Each structure stands twice: as structure tokens, then as C-alpha cells.
Amino acid sequence: MTSQAPGSLRLNDQLCFGLYSASRALTSLYRVLLEPLDLTYPQYLVMLALWEHDARQVKELGAALNLDSGTLSPLLKRLEKAGLVTRERQADDERSVRITLTERGAALRGQAEQIPSHIGRALGFDAATATRLRESLDRLAESVNGYRDDITES
Amino acid sequence: MTSQAPGSLRLNDQLCFGLYSASRALTSLYRVLLEPLDLTYPQYLVMLALWEHDARQVKELGAALNLDSGTLSPLLKRLEKAGLVTRERQADDERSVRITLTERGAALRGQAEQIPSHIGRALGFDAATATRLRESLDRLAESVNGYRDDITES
């Protein structure tokens, strides 16, 4: 038995598909909840990161959200265009760009405050289940990323 | 107490972000594993669906994968261009299009057979944990979709 049983294989596929479906379902709910704020879910994540700790470099945001500049640069431009953040080159290191909340961007936090309770109700989990699920997902991501890096380093 | 405690709210955000991260991590592993087959993860899902039950309508594939024609139509065109499926209008109902595996498309299943065991090793879960996780994710998706539909019907 070097490989797993067929039933197990199907379960893996189902688990992966379940993860894919659940993620899209949640994003679709966020789309509805974030529509009044004119934010997409990734934009909301960036705003969350900035509300927690303002004036971060693009690099730091990327590290916090696991997103690279290819995704963040255009997204941040849209947030700037929407008047929620400013982008300015650092004087001490001309390579880096600091992202800072505008007054409007900081104020938007007030409108966002009702969202988590919506999500909480939508999930339909008790706190213990939610915690266990989150821990499992964190372990999964770490394990999967490690495995990918292992087989990728050629 | 009409709303949840602050700690709980943060947990929701973390859970959502965990789900988002885990989904992207898994897709990124699939990207590596599927590269030899020249398939993306959504394309792989379509192929899985067809390997399980060939000659399905676009509508049926959409129902199986929760994807609409806006996503499926171009994806299926790419699979057709790659010589993996054929697309033909039904004679009895000219609206619908039947997707059928080509010989190459059916044969690709052989190359895909090693993928689930890779995934199984990458997940690092025992079967029981995987089952519990899958069930939680299924419940989550259903609950979240229900909640979204509830607040959407205006």
C-alpha cells in the first residue's frame, strides 16, 4: 500500500472542492455586505490590515495578507482612486511606498463595524467549532505550503 | 447582547481569512501538480466531473461545480482548444451544449491518478479529521449561502 485507498482519494477531492466552494460562498456573502462600502473582499482585507496598523509599506501589507505586488499594486491604486488611502514613496528608501489611510478611509471603519456580526450569524457556528475550524484551516495552509515548497525546490 | 463580543468578531475575520488563505494555498499546490497536465484547478474540476460522468450539458456542469456560464463558457473553449473535450449543440434542444471527452481527454485521467495521493500527503490530516473538516466546510457553505439569500431577497 504505497498510495491511499480510492475512497480516501475521493474524500481528498471532496475536501479540496469543499474548501474551494466554502471560500467562494463566503466571498459572495462579503460581496453583498461590502457593496454599501464599495469594497471588494480583498480590498476589505487591506482596509482591515490598515485599520489595525496604519501607514504600512506595500511589502508589509503583502506579508500580512500573503499577496504580492502584482495583486496589491492595482488594488491599492483603486483604493487611492476611491479616496481611502494615499501612496507615497519613502524619503529614506525611494524603493518602498507607504500606504496611509485618508480621513475617509479611517472613517469607513465605522460603517464596517456591523459586518463581523453578520458573518458570525451567517456562519452558524458556536465559538468552539469556529476556533477548531480556524485552527484546522491554518494547519492545512501551513502543511500544504510546506509540501508545495518541498516538491518545488528542484 | 444583540451582537457578539469583540473577540468573537475578530475570530470571524480570522476564520474568513483562514479560509481564504487555505483555499489559495491549496490552489497553489494544485498549480504545481497540474502543470504537467496543462490544467488549471477549475479546469481539473471540470475534468473530474466529466471523468465521473461524461457527456454532460454546460448547465449540468455548472450545477455540479456551482459555476455559471460566464465562467464555464470560456473555460470549456480552452479545454476544447487543448483537445480534451468537444462541444456540440444538442439536436433535440438547440439551446443546450453537450460537453464530451475526447480520447485524449479521457486518457488524461491516467496522468491525474497520482494527484490525490500528493494532496493527501500535503494535507497532513488523518481521515477522521479530514472528514470532520469537510463536513464543517459543507455546513459553512450551505449556511452562508442561505444567509446571503435571506438578506438578498429584497
Place this chain on the structure above:
DNA sequence: GACAATTGAGTTGCACACAACTAAAATGGG
């Protein structure tokens, strides 16, 4: 100090997702 290597941000190209729309074909109520 010169210069190769690295770093940080941005650009380009491709493939999803999904809303909103179009168009053709089938259906159903009168």
C-alpha cells in the same frame, strides 16, 4: 568608489469568478 546582486514596487499577460447583458430556442397560457 565600482559594480554585481538584491530588493521593492510596478507592469503585462493569462485565467478565473461573477454581475449584467444578449440572443436564440423552447415552453406555456390564453
Place this chain on the structure above:
DNA sequence: CCCATTTTAGTTGTGTGCAACTCAATTGTC
């Protein structure tokens, strides 16, 4: 039978994700 409604795919436009690339600024090394 007629025509409004519904169904099925497809198209268009926007916003991610991400690989691969560019470019300027910085760093490390000699």
C-alpha cells in the same frame, strides 16, 4: 396558434491572483 415568459449559452466588463518581467534604488563585496 400566438406571444410572453423562461431557459440555455455566450459575451462584456471589472477585479482579483499569480507568473514573469522591468526598472530604479539600495546593499554587499572587493
